[in-house]
Amino acid sequence: MKKIFLLLGIVTTLFFASCDPSDFLDQPVQGQEELDDFFSTAEKAEAFINGIYRKVNGESWWQVNFQRQINEMATDDNWAGNTAQPRPDITGIAQYNVFAGSRYFNFLWESHYIGITRANISLDRIPGIESIEEDKKTQYIGEARFIRAFFYFDLVRNFGGVPIVTSYEEILDPSINDKVRASVEEVYAVIEQDLEVAINNLPRKSEYAADDLGRATKGAAQALLAKVYLYQEKWAQAQAMAKTVMDSGEYALEADFADLYRIGNAHGIESIFAIEFINNPTFQDIGGQFSITNGSRGDRGWGWGSPTSDLENVFLSEGDNIRLRSTIIKHGEPVFGDPAVTEFDGKPSENKSGRTNRKYYTPVGERPEPYQRGQIPGQYIHIRLADVILFHAEAAYFNGDATSARNSLKLVRDRVGLSTNMSLSGDALRDAIWRERRLEMALEQHRLYDLRRQKINGVPRIALILGPNGSFVKYNTEESTDPFETTNLLESQDSGALFDPDIHMLWPVPPREIQLSRGNITQNPGY
Structure with missing residues (x-):
């Protein structure tokens, strides 16, 4: 039995x-x-x-x-x-x-x-x-x-x-x-x-055979511990542990941001802990899902998780075209890195924003047949070096080490050709680090946890962004002129207004x- x-x-x-x-x-x-x-x-x-x-x-x-x-x-x-x-x-x-x-x-x-x-x-x-x-x-x-x-x-x-x-x-x-x-x-x-x-x-990542890449490593454990310290506001420990990973010689930033989610690069130079997906129709659920579940309903997808114009505006305000084109696909525009698509069908009548997550998008020429959920090659990166560098920047800032915080911020921005104001200090430096996390890690499923743990004068940031008086709700209901979001009202424009910090922090x-x-x-x- x-x-x-x-x-x-x-x-x-x-x-x-x-x-x-x-x-x-x-x-x-x-x-x-x-x-x-x-x-x-x-x-x-x-x-x-x-x-x-x-x-x-x-x-x-x-x-x-x-x-x-x-x-x-x-x-x-x-x-x-x-x-x-x-x-x-x-x-x-x-x-x-x-x-x-x-x-x-x-x-x-x-x-x-x-x-x-x-x-x-x-x-x-x-x-x-x-x-x-x-x-x-x-x-x-x-x-x-x-x-x-x-x-x-x-x-x-x-x-x-x-x-x-x-x-x-x-x-x-x-x-x-x-x-x-x-x-x-x-x-x-x-x-x-x-x-x-x-x-x-x-073992270190470099000590594994190629066939064993993807297994947990010393660096992955150190990186996760740095993150654990960060969430507990153990700033000195988080800064030190993140620096250990940065100085290990095991990892480096990808030279080209677009290579991070390139199929076949699950365990590339920047990847610290990732799950690789493969295509094999003989078996179920060994491939990825997000290309379908995140994908546009005009592109054989389900349409869940449409990027907001609010996120796109942050890239535009920074002049950050390199990361924008590898993060958001917009209706009617070409898909960066996919020569087969010169005018993307974001289907704004069925997708709230007419936008799709580029990081989990599979180029047409790399799609298996049948193109279906659970059979998409690619990767889900849980921890990568840029993430750890930004742990270090944030922890260093709160640990009173503004110089180290600025230097780490600069490392991430240099990769995408953005200048860094090396005189930043105080709240302006803190806000720049947090904004950089949003840009660098966008749509990689870190945002909710970041907004819950980050605080301004003791108030979680999520309570300032969501809720009836939150900045995101006010933007959408009072300021936005986005042609897709403001016309497709089948999803309420005041999404997030019901957030209550006394309930929804967990x-x-x-x-x-x-x-x-x-x-x-x-x-x-x-x-």
Whole structure:
């Protein structure tokens, strides 16, 4: 009889697959003997570790990646976008008319805890495998620790304090449903501890064989730890750790910004941690999704997540054409880097802004057939060097080191031919760093978290941008003359007006988890 594991009310059948589609192990864990078999050889142990990576982006597009896409819609960078299909389950989140029981919150929570469970099993079992060489054993432990930290970081950013489970034995304990939410500080302490172990255990990127690129590295763990410090406002630690990555010699900025999302460049010189997608029609969901889900409805896409004119205006005000053309595609204009499209069909009658995300766009000549969700080659870059350089700039600024902050700001701007005012100081320097993050990282699904954590006089920036008096809402309702956004009113022009900082700084804990925990897991305020 198939054994299932109960984790915080999540009934999960655990499946494990290696990075090679031919090695799929589509087998449920069936008790102690079967679990022992998963770790009976070095090869099987590696396949189990590879199965943890499957949860970084979810094993199906809707498990994790679509929630990330919806998060982007809930900012000033994106509209929900698709005005042809009424989907209150999506637009409700994007416009802060949030239904706590949304399946997308549940998918994110459940998928991440399945990944945590896989990591915990690995950490319990791998030390005792005699057939694995010690250096490999050390590496696998580092990988499991890194990915577990990655999952907990995603959970704490979305939900706040969450239950902490760090042992496979805890999952088997009948009292698992008595687990309560840990504090945010306690979750961050676990994340930091995991990353410190990962840093000591993992190889550098340059030490991996080509076939292993994409696995967690020392640099990835250091970069994620710098980010974790930044989110906690541990400015000195964030500055120092980011500088360690910058000075490691392992990474460099791509000479051409357009190469960042070029197909086949998932693990390029700037990439620190990325998931590469491939096309193989024999298997489902091993390719990318965003070219379809983000794509224009006039270009075989679904039209979700249309970039805003407000975002485009920031590029225009900076004279930043290099990044603009590689970030936003606009109706009626040529697609940069795709000679096959001289007049893009952004279908503004069905796409709120008539704009599409260029970073996840697949040029016509590189599209597989069938061109469908789950079969698109490309990459999802979770951490890259420019991101870390801007961590360093921001942390240095708040750490009182304006010179280092300006120097790092200049590094990023130099790549795209923009000058930097090296006399910037005070609020002007802070604002320049934040504006640079918006330009450099636009549409890579960082914006919501940045706006929640960044503060002006103690007030989160998101509360100044969204809400009934927010600058983004006022721009759209009182100032904008954009010909697409102001004429397609099937998505309300005051999107974001319902934002309430007393509620929406976090997403709701899935009610299903609260119910199955018998109320031991509590809900976030306001939901």
